[in-house]
Amino acid sequence: MFLKTLAIASLTVRSAVRSRLLICLLVILFVVTLGIPLSVRGDGTALSEVKILLLYTLGTGSVILGLATLWASCSAVSHEVEHKQIRTVVVKPVGPYLLWFGKWIGIVILDAVLLLLMGLLTYALLFMSLRSAGSEPEDLGTINSQVLTARRLFLPKEVDLSSEVHRTVDELKRTGQMPEDVSEEETMQLIYRRLRARRTTVAPGASLSWEFDTQGLNTSRGSLFLRYRIGSSIGGSRQITGTWRVDAGKNGDSFNTGPIPMADGRHLIEIPASTISPGGNVTVRFENAAKGSSRTVIFHGDNHLELLAPAGGFLLNMVRSLLVVFCYLVVLAALGVTAGILFSFPVATFAAFSLSSIVLIVGFFAFSSSLTVCDHHDHDHGGGKASVMERVGETMLEGLEMALSPVRGIAPLGRLADGVYVPLWTVVRAVLILGVVCPGILGLLGGYCMSRRELAAN
Amino acid sequence: MNKRANIFLVVATVGCLALAAFQNRSLSETRSNRVGDLTGIANPAPIVTFVTVVLGGFRGLIADVLWLRATRLQDEARFFELAQLAEWITQLEPSCTQIWAYHAWNMSYNVSVMMSDDEDRWRWVNNGVRLLRDKGIPANPEDPRIYCELGWLYQHKIGKDMDPAHMTFKMKLAESVQALLNGEGPDYAALEVNSKLARDLARDFSLDLRVMQRIDRTYGPLDWRLPETHAIYWAYLGKRRANGEKQLPANRIIYQGMAYSFFLGDLISQEGGLSRAPRWPLLPKVHTAFKDALAAHDDDENITEAYVGFLRNAVLVLHAYGKEDESKATFDTLHELAPSTETQAGLELFVGNNNIRMASPGYVREILASLPGKVSP
Amino acid sequence: MNEKPDESVVVIENLTKVFKDFWRRPKVCAVDNISISIKRGEVFGLLGPNGSGKSTTIKVVLGLLHATRGQVRVLGRVPTDVSVKERLGYLPEESHLYLYLTARETLDLYGKLFALEKRIRKERTEQLLEMLGLVDAADRPVGEFSKGMARRIGLAQALINDPDIVILDEPTSGLDPVGCRQVKDLILTLAGRGKTILLCSHLLADVEDVCDRIAILYRGRIRAHGQVSDLLEERDSLRVTMPAMPPGLTQEVLKLLKEKTGTEPALDHPAMDLETFFLDVLKEASARSEPGSRPAGERSVADYLRPGS
Structure with missing residues (x-):
């Protein structure tokens, strides 16, 4: 089992190496890591330059790696189906699930190597630029205390306002001042907001x-x-x-x-x-x-x-952040391999890219939708009621946001650039959800589809 | 069955094409109205060509996503990426002046005031100025509005005293110009167009020595260390690209800039900072600026009001400095332009009735501050 | 699995395969209700012109295509069963290999997919490369191979696991006469070891040389099937082969035969087939130019594939 998995994984890695994908990615990542700090400007302070270096270099590198992962994983199976090499593999004692797993592991190994190299390069570049730029000691102090560190965030305890809300509502009822055109629930929400504002x-x-x-x-x-x-x-x-x-x-x-x-x-x-x-x-x-x-x-x-x-320390925080990024790449690899089983290469790439884009931008749209919803609820200004289509759209966005919330919402690079501690629990959660559960589901789907697919139909 | 399906598909295809053709005209009209025509730009910057041609319709979508990110970051008070995001957003929609103006204004006004430190504030004001001056204008060289937006930033944000850190802004600007000019303005006679100074001015401030000379000849000599002069420079360029009523914003900036330059156009270096004093020789040129604007805009009421306001303050300031003749001449102009019982009563009564210390504009206090012993503020 | 000598290892019952278009509408019926049973140790040939359904049948047997109707059992199980695949060897119609792997890496890869030990993989790889004359090209990427060489490496991968059932789709396609003979010899050797072989070809001579039984397919249906000897035997005529006789005696025998049977008997010299002649010429030429060397076409069969191994 192990040998078979390793064979398929190494075949995938070798394919990437021999097809020059790996070397291209290495060059691109090298150029990005060196080029981004030169081309993206901060707000003019040394602190912002360091933040930009971390956030944009690692962020852009991760996006490029993500795209390459999708591309390579989509082609991992679909390319072999198209070029018929898969036929000599599936007639060997390799089950569909094992085949999926081997392909996935191959891409994951590639990602691990590339991400590690990118991390090392960024780390080296960061400290080299800090040493050579001749930054002011004051700036260095600020950078050390605000970025090159891992600070835990403590938020104030939530004050329980529910009893006060109920008391206020009771008082309104008693005095007959409850608004008639608004439901009790909405009134309570308004009172809650008002108390929070205080x-x-x-x-x-x-x-x-x-x-x-x-x-x-x-x-x-x-x-x-x-x-x-x-x-x-x-x-x-x-x-x-x-x-x-x-x-x-x-x-x-x-x-x-x-x-x-x-x-x-x-x-x-x-x-x-x-x-x-x-x-x-x-x-x-x-x-x-x-x-x-x-x-x-x-x-x-x-x-x-x-x-x-x-x-x-900063280094361990960076390692934890990159681990979370790695988990994202792992889930992208799983998505790509499964899409490559279901569809031909162009369709698989399009489908996987679209799905990942939806997951990525749903937050943006949910955010903008929440602004629109606020407008609709603005009765006093006669903002106008939302149309049925808008309501349906909002509901769909909310549903999507809820469904995807376990996958989204882990933004390690922002925290790293902000010098904020990436908790171990976040890493564990990412590993569990992105590294195990999501690939597991996608693997089951991919393996099942593989077993149902006619691989010699073309 | 197949035959029927095929007929249906053909009809549907033709229908869709017809619908698309029908929509295409209105879409093209909307597009040309909103986006304008890039071919109007003589030499569009490479980045403008790239985003317009290569990204096609996707650039709007990308700009939206970046804009949402910028809004979110600003909402979270995380500013370090904003300058870069603003640059990207504007370059994705390079021909939309409003977008350039919004982002420059956002950085210079909204973000800058979130900074406690004066130096930080200046950095953000300057980020806004640089976005328009170094990127926006090269992308829209024929659009007068963008010149006026830049002129406004110089005149209002840096030149006025609305921001508690305004003196830092003025000082920073003056220092950076002083470092190049080593004085209030270039010695045009000794300079060639391709001299190092000309290149430095173009590099650091996008100033063209020939235009500077023309402006000094028309309105000056002005002190190029002052924001008002820069405001006049950019408004002058905007005015040259507009016709008729579209020149109004540029003319406003010019006459207001001239008025400020008259009242506070002499920069005096003192221990502990800079102070400003009136620049008397500019008086006739301020009159010219106002009169030109009135002539160009059919004696516009607002311009007349602004001119009257200037004349009233000028009379008082000239009088306070003991420049009796100039004060009298200015008073006569005021009477001629806006005769009232107040002006009919004569200069002495006018000055007596208008307590200079109560004069509303903040700059009057500053003018008086440069007159120790003469009038105490 | 309990195995009996006469057991049918491949059973195809009423197999129909219909290819459908994107909208799931039937497009073409490639195989139409065929039934075949192949016994252990048998060399079975599927014959037919292009598009007759041979390859489709093989692909269903391998699990690469799914039957529309009917059923297929290999070693008593469905073709997609992994335990079945452990004992299968398959040479596809065209050798679709990983072009960036060398010949040695290719065989090692497929050996790993059978979870063969490293030592066994190495041994078998070397023996197969030697057997198929690829030793000199062992470390070249297969992307650089000629069609014949690619075919050989394809055959090698099909044999890496010493399979019980070997399925060969057009095994001699793209091979030179030496290679063709070698493949046919190999098939006979494997059959001698009790391996079951299913092959399909449209080269009739190949099939005739090696197959015990054949089925002739045309437009998806079996038009004839049975023992090769039975199908080809002309029962109403007889051939007697004997050493050459003096001309007078020959005339006497012919005369006697004519008198007794009342028909005119035909007389000719038996001729060797062109393939045998060609190989003899090569053998002789090779022996002359490099005395002591092994003649072309006489490479030994890999040790692990030999009878008794």
């Missing part, structure tokens, strides 16, 4: 607190960072002044920034490691300065406040 707005002179559970936090690796995103009641103004306080109770020192001026946008403040001891609760508090010296502050987005704690 949790993200701080008027001048007021303050707001968040609690973090620091279970699993490691303070031995250096300073922590608090990252927050704010906007003021008057856009573009810099007349916000506030104080951040971090308090871990008896478990650590308390820390405060003192009043600091800040603008709209994303900010980072360093917190001494001694402030926090792992395992307990940490309270973070923002105190807005009094009226006159500050304005109402709005904390933007779901991730408006994050506690970042160094959790590991």
Whole structure:
């Protein structure tokens, strides 16, 4: 069994090598790795150049590898069917499932080698460029603390607003103020949103607190960072002044920034490691300065406040990220081999490419659809009702998004470029879903179709 | 059965072709209205030709996907890719001026204000300027709107004081021009068109020495370290590519730029930064700029209002600096243009009734700041 | 599997194969209700002109095509059964090989697909290369091979597993007379070892030389089948072969035969066939130019394929 699998896999690898696919890919990846940092520009800072190098070089390389994987895997079987070599293989004691597995493993081995080479080249290039560019020590410090690291993200504990929502609804009912043209469920959602909005707005002179559970936090690796995103009641103004306080109770020192001026946008403040001891609760508090010296502050987005704690080294984080990328390639290989069994090469390539594109862009469309849905729900402005077709489209997108959510949503390169820790669990999840379950399903389908297909019909 | 199916297929094919032919005309019209005609560009940039010809209809789709990514990243306050994404999106739709304008404006206005640090703000303002100046205009060299958009960025975002970091913007621009010119403007007599300075100006600011000379002759001499001068330069180029009413945005930028240049067109280097003072010799040329605009646009009401506003402030500033004759002459022009009981009462009463410290434009305060001991702001 | 000497190892019952178009509409009936049973150790030939359904029948037997109606059993099982494939050897009509593999790599690959041990693979590969005269070309990619060489390597891969059933589709196609004779000798050798051979060809001489039984197909149907000797025997005439006689005696014998039978007997010299003559000439020429060398067409059969191995 092992020998047969190995034979088919090595045949696939040899085919790629002899057909010069491998050498072409190596050249392309080399050019991309060297060329992207030269052709893609960041926002002008050394930090953004490093981020671009990581995100765009590895991202483009991964996309190219993904396309090549689809192409090679689609041709793995369909090409042999077309050129009739498959006939001398399937009359040997090789079952359809074994044949599928062998072809898949061959492509996976190729991907592993190419991805490893790309990773090594990018890593070498990264450190060479940092050494040779003569970057400012300050920039290097920023790069080290914000990109060449692996920081774990801690989000504030969710505040349970359900009881308050129910209390408010009861109060509205009691006073006969429940709106008649809106269902109770919608009213509750509106109240929930309003209460949540209160949790993200701080008027001048007021303050707001968040609690973090620091279970699993490691303070031995250096300073922590608090990252927050704010906007003021008057856009573009810099007349916000506030104080951040971090308090871990008896478990650590308390820390405060003192009043600091800040603008709209994303900010980072360093917190001494001694402030926090792992395992307990940490309270973070923002105190807005009094009226006159500050304005109402709005904390933007779901991730408006994050506690970042160094959790590991960059190299291992990069390895974990590339492992997740590898899992994506593995599932693409499985998709391609199965498509190659079902269809002729051009059709298989088209089908596999279309399917992968749908998976990729469904997030974009779901995102834009959510914007449209918001517009439709805007009763006050008479935004107009969505047409039946739009509704059907939205429902389909939502269904697709839900079905694909286990496969999507693991974006390791973004995290890597952001210096954010890629948890082991993410890798395990990717391996399980992308590396085992999806290829398993595709393999079963491919093997079954192979057993049903007439391979000498042409 | 087969025969019938074949007939059906033939009819369906002919029907589809007829439908496509019918749709084609309206699609072509829509396309030419929206996209314009690339053949109008004398020498389109290679990238423009590439994306237009090679990618065909797919470029719109790719641009949409990139735009959604840019929106998402901006929403998440992750800005480091935005400059590159904006460049790609605009180059995918290279002949759509609005897209260039939107992305330049987005970087210069929306993204820049998200930065706490003044230097970071300037970088993003400059990213917007560079997108239009270095990429947008070469892709649409005959479209007057894009010149005006760039002029607006210089005049409004860098030149005005809306942004708390505006002095940093001005300083950065002045420093970079100073590094090349080593003064307020080039010595045209000593320069050749192909000199190193000419090449450097073209490389760093896309400025053409011959056009600069023409502008200085018409409106100046101006201080090229100031954003207003750059605004006038680009509006001047836009104006040359427009006719009739389409010249209005360019003319607005020019007369407003001239007015600012008169009030604050002298750059004075001081310890701890720069300060600006009025550039008196420009006064007749400001009049010319306004009068030209009025003549070109049939005494447009808004231009008249702007001219009156300028004259009122000019009278007060000239008077505050002790330039009695110029103040009187300007007052006479004001009276001639917009006679009122206020102007009929004479210059002295006019100055007495209009407290200069209460004059609304922010630049007046700055002008007064450069007059220590004369008038305290 | 329990195997009996007279057991039918390939059974085709009422096989019909209809090819359909994209819309699943019947396009052509390649095989129309044929039944064949092939016994162990038999050399069975399918004869017929192009498009008669020979290759289609073979492909159904191999599991490369599915029967529209009827059934096919190989060693008592369906053709797609992996355990059946362990004991099959197949030479396709055209040798579709991996062009970038060398001859040695090709045989090693197919050996691996039978999970043969490395030592056995190596031994068999070398013996097959020697047997088919490909030693000098062993390390050349098969993409560079002539049609005849590709055919030989195709035959070698069909034999790498020492199969019990060998299915050969046009085995001598593209081969020179030496190669043709070698293949036919090989078929007879294999048959001598109790292997079952199913071959199809439109070269009648090939079939006649090696087959025990044949079936003649035309437009998908069996038009004649049975023992070759039975089918070809002319029962109403007789041939006597004996050493040459003096001319007078010959005339006397002819006269006597005419008197007794009342018919005119024909007389001629028995002639060797052209293939035998051609090979004799080559053998002689080879012996003269390189004394002591093995004449062309006399390469030994691979050891593991010889009787008694």
